[in-house]
Amino acid sequence: MGRGLSIRRRNWKRWGALTALYLLEWILLLIMYVVQVFLFTGFVVCVRLQLLSWPILVGFIGLVVLILVFQRWIILDCQKNRAHVTRVFSKKQPSQTSDNKN
Numbered sequence: 001m002g003r004g005l006s007i008r009r010r011n012w013k014r015w016g017a018l019t020a021l022y023l024l025e026w027i028l029l030l031i032m033y034v035v036q037v038f039l040f041t042g043f044v045v046c047v048r049l050q051l052l053s054w055p056i057l058v059g060f061i062g063l064v065v066l067i068l069v070f071q072r073w074i075i076l077d078c079q080k081n082r083a084h085v086t087r088v089f090s091k092k093q094p095s096q097t098s099d100n101k102n
Helices: 002-048 054-090 094-101
Strands: none
Touching: 002 054
């Protein structure tokens, strides 16, 4: 009976950790999307005011590439962390293995 409570508690911890990782990923990606909108707006303003030169264009392209790389890194890192959390919480506890031996 006590074993069921510990499994339930582990499931809550696992779901809490996974939820925190999902929230962190979405918040970071939302920040990146907002930065992209501001970057695109700045690019449009530069084009409309005819302030666009080669260094500014290269800077915009570099920032877009940097943001896309950072977004990809966030997604891959969060996937790796979710897999780690799932793997850690799916392992059996020593108390569970000793219960099975008895």
